[in-house]
Amino acid sequence: MTLIYQINRSKRRRNLAIKVAKGKLEIQAPWHMPEATIRAFVNDKHAWIDKHLQRQRRQLDALAPRLWESGERLRWLGEPMTLKVATATRKSVERYGAELFVTKTARSQAVKEPRLTIISWYKRQAEAWLDDFFATWPEHHGLTPSTWSIGDFTSKWGHCTRKQALKFTWKLWIAPPWVVRNVVIHELCHLKEFNHSKAFWRLVEQLSPDYQAAEAWLRQHGVTVLNADYLDYCDENSD
Ligand SMILES: [Zn+2]
Incomplete structure (x- = not known):
């Protein structure tokens, strides 16, 4: 599975960080870090990321969106x-x-x-x-x-x-x-x-x-x- 992710660069950040939120993957990276380094890091953590993404997606899928209606x-x-x-x-x-x-x-x-x-x-x-x-x-x-x-x-x-x-x-x-x-x-x-x-x-x-x-x-x-x-x-x- 190819992971789709967004890279957010920051001038203050020193290390790479992974954020799995609302079923989506986001990588927080230092300003000048080469794309290849980021890709290698993500590949390295692939199993961990995949596990967390899948768990979040299962949780989101298991619930119906809130409509504030009777019976919810x-x-x-x-x-x-x-x-x-x-x-x-x-x-x-x-x-x-x-x-x-x-x-x-x-x-x-x-x-x-x-x-x-x-x-x-x-x-x-x-x-x-x-x-x-x-x-x-x-x-x-x-x-x-x-x-x-x-x-x-x-x-x-x-x-x-x-x-x-x-x-x-x-x-x-x-x-x-x-x-x-x-x-x-x-x-x-x-x-x-x-x-x-x-x-x-x-x-x-x-x-x-x-x-x-x-x-x-x-x-x-x-x-x-x-x-x-x-x-x-x-x-x-x-x-
Ligand atoms: Zn605290």
């Missing part, structure tokens, strides 16, 4: 919910067990309104989850953020600023609870170690012993969970 599967903390959309005089959103009921107004642009209503539901629920989390987070760890909030990132799960503020994407709460917890702890550890040094990972391991499984989960499922066209994942491990 959504998830809250990994638990599946069936979406039920109806028209009413005003907007509303309510979860009853395994169903999420959303109403849209007759005047709305059909697709946009349930989507925005549901996203704001996720954001409110995620904020409440974080409030509960921090209410029980032990003070003796010495890791206390100045604020926390929910955002809309598409290529990362969360971040920590120099001002000790934590922010997470609402899409994180599509993942199972143990994965969510790991991401929050990861960002909390940045309050002490503003880097990904050995000391940082030691701290993460201490506070979240299963962090490696969570990191693997995020790497595997990020391709569809963070993707606005899917916002879901397949349960079965396709490896």
